[in-house]
Amino acid sequence: MDFKNIEISIENKIAYLIISRPKALNALNKETILELKKAVKILCEDRKVRVIILRGKGEKAFVAGADIKEMKELDQKEAKQFSLMGQRVFQKIEDCKKPVIAAINGHALGGGMELALACDLRIASEDAKLGHPEVGLGIIPGFGATQRLSSLIGKGLAKEYIYTGRSISAKKANIIGLINQVTKKDELMDKVKELAKEIVKNSPSSITKAKAAINLFDQSFLKEGLEKEAELFASCFKTYDQKEGMKSFIKKEKPQFKGEQGGK
Numbered sequence: 001m002d003f004k005n006i007e008i009s010i011e012n013k014i015a016y017l018i019i020s021r022p023k024a025l026n027a028l029n030k031e032t033i034l035e036l037k038k039a040v041k042i043l044c045e046d047r048k049v050r051v052i053i054l055r056g057k058g059e060k061a062f063v064a065g066a067d068i069k070e071m072k073e074l075d076q077k078e079a080k081q082f083s084l085m086g087q088r089v090f091q092k093i094e095d096c097k098k099p100v101i102a103a104i105n106g107h108a109l110g111g112g113m114e115l116a117l118a119c120d121l122r123i124a125s126e127d128a129k130l131g132h133p134e135v136g137l138g139i140i141p142g143f144g145a146t147q148r149l150s151s152l153i154g155k156g157l158a159k160e161y162i163y164t165g166r167s168i169s170a171k172k173a174n175i176i177g178l179i180n181q182v183t184k185k186d187e188l189m190d191k192v193k194e195l196a197k198e199i200v201k202n203s204p205s206s207i208t209k210a211k212a213a214i215n216l217f218d219q220s221f222l223k224e225g226l227e228k229e230a231e232l233f234a235s236c237f238k239t240y241d242q243k244e245g246m247k248s249f250i251k252k253e254k255p256q257f258k259g260e261q262g263g264k
Helices: 030-045 076-095 111-118 145-153 155-164 170-175 185-200 204-238 240-251
Strands: 006-011 014-019 051-056 061-063 100-104 107-109 121-125 129-131 167-169 181-183
Touching (some): 006 030, 014 030, 061 111, 076 111, 076 204, 107 111, 121 170, 129 170, 167 170, 204 240
Parallel strands (some): 014 051, 100 121
Antiparallel strands (some): 006 014, 129 167
16 A cells, blocks of 8 residues: 555565654644554554554654644634544554554654554664643643553653653653663664564564453543543644644744633
């Protein structure tokens, strides 16, 4: 299958899934999310594939976030549909019977961080920056971070990073358990491949069962949490702050937030 923004290759039972929009820092627009959905389905169903490695094209970004220019004019209904679309694709990654490893090269922000959170394992280059800057745009995370980030690093830290919009280094992310390993920039893919090969040596049926058992820990609350996240994400798109935040981001200006709930 031909893709515009996705590249796929398979070698020695390891699949490489690359988000390929380097000029846009691999930002997730609707087209890319839909292509990602198809690519994930193909690889998760391919019996030749035992491990999937997910990364961004180029050296600057894993995925810099959702495409703000595309999101800017969404109304509340469209915003909820966009949120649910991203959530469903990321849930397919989490539910894939095969381990998915995020190779985080460069920035993983907003939707990009949420994509990494949906993966089983995360390895980042030492220059990577990770975080959730959504509140600086007048919105909240909408692709699952309010649920998965809390599960991974605890509510206290999740609230700190989401409330402040602060980006953190790969070293700090490793200390708090957000990622599994930090590597030198030029060694990232070698380290990720080493981990993938180590997994491939083991029983695929056992790994599938282990993944299902581990994920079960959070599943009972995840569906309800994601539905609420999508609803609250969408509600941001009727506010002054969302319009001001995204307009200012595109113009590279400092937003002047008012906390108004216009249209309420």
